[in-house]
Amino acid sequence: MLPRSYESLPHSSIARALEVVGDRWTMLIVREAFWGTRRFDDFQRTLGVARTVLTDRLGRLVEHEVMDRERYLEHPERFEYRLTEKGLDLWPVLMALRVWGDRYHRDGISETEVVHRECGGAVDDRRMCSSCGMALGPLDVHQVARSTNGVS
Amino acid sequence: MLPRSYESLPHSSIARALEVVGDRWTMLIVREAFWGTRRFDDFQRTLGVARTVLTDRLGRLVEHEVMDRERYLEHPERFEYRLTEKGLDLWPVLMALRVWGDRYHRDGISETEVVHRECGGAVDDRRMCSSCGMALGPLDVHQVARSTNGVS
Numbered sequence: 001m002l003p004r005s006y007e008s009l010p011h012s013s014i015a016r017a018l019e020v021v022g023d024r025w026t027m028l029i030v031r032e033a034f035w036g037t038r039r040f041d042d043f044q045r046t047l048g049v050a051r052t053v054l055t056d057r058l059g060r061l062v063e064h065e066v067m068d069r070e071r072y073l074e075h076p077e078r079f080e081y082r083l084t085e086k087g088l089d090l091w092p093v094l095m096a097l098r099v100w101g102d103r104y105h106r107d108g109i110s111e112t113e114v115v116h117r118e119c120g121g122a123v124d125d126r127r128m129c130s131s132c133g134m135a136l137g138p139l140d141v142h143q144v145a146r147s148t149n150g151v152s
Numbered sequence: 153m154l155p156r157s158y159e160s161l162p163h164s165s166i167a168r169a170l171e172v173v174g175d176r177w178t179m180l181i182v183r184e185a186f187w188g189t190r191r192f193d194d195f196q197r198t199l200g201v202a203r204t205v206l207t208d209r210l211g212r213l214v215e216h217e218v219m220d221r222e223r224y225l226e227h228p229e230r231f232e233y234r235l236t237e238k239g240l241d242l243w244p245v246l247m248a249l250r251v252w253g254d255r256y257h258r259d260g261i262s263e264t265e266v267v268h269r270e271c272g273g274a275v276d277d278r279r280m281c282s283s284c285g286m287a288l289g290p291l292d293v294h295q296v297a298r299s300t301n302g303v304s
Contacts, residue, residue, distance in 0.1 A: 013253030014183050014246060020257070021249075024174030031166050086256050092248035092277065094166060097173075100245060101165030104238050105172070125244065126278040126287065135278065 091138040243290040
């Protein structure tokens with residue numbers, strides 16, 4: 001177990017990170033963005049979140065440079081939101097939450113799995129390919145339906 | 153980037169995980185527990201959180217079996233809170249948040265670092281020992297003050 005730390009709370013990296021992403025809707029928006037969602041109405045429909053909450057959370061994500069906002073329509077004015085490099089670097093957090101959620105809140109079974117694009121190997125809990133051993137990033141993987149009949 | 157998923161939101165592992173730990177205070181309580189905090193008053197003092205909020209979050213953590221509650225005093229009745237195995241399995245989430253917080257919210261420099269107990273090697277962002285290569289769990293590591301003078 002970790003011993004008592006030298007870091008006091010306000011300066012802790014974890015506390016700082018949680019100031020930015022320590023909110024359920026924020027992390028769900030980031031997850032949707034990883035899956036390719038870009039537009040306000042698409043976030044809203046997929047997440048079923050109130051528009052005022054979504055506006056607030058997207059605004060905070062842009063302010064903290066986790067997402068970029070780019071106009072794609074002038075009349076009416078419409079924007080697309082994309083993960084920045086800082087946003088892409090949240091992938092390990094999402095993968096860790098996914099592994100934990102799979103283990104304890106779905107009886108260990110997910111309908112989808114994240115696999116290495118190149119060789120099809122499953123991503124393990126350290127984000128390595130369980131088939132070829134490569135250390136993976138978010139651009140190296142995609143999500144597929146899990147085979148349920150035991151045939152690989 | 154991950155393509156659009158087969159998983160709908162309510163069944164997603166990440167969404168389920170966030171229902172339990174997708175709250176800033178909850179994750180900070182879990183972090184404190186990893187550092188050895190056990191008692192209500194200690195959580196309260198270290199985090200500076202309102203007692204009603206702390207009562208609520210600890211209650212939810214016990215309800216979701218992330219923490220156990222054990223009485224250590226009868227008059228007045230007092231309890232200790234400890235991470236269960238399910239709670240210990242949140243370590244990868246905390247480490248991922250720490251790496252991200254270090255990278256973006258402390259100019260990459262943390263006052264402390266997490267090192268492998270046995271050999272003193274730094275833990276890398278996949279929770280492997282950067283010195284001996286061992287895959288590490290929460291019981292294999294401790295936290296030390298980071299040397300700031302470049303002497304290792």
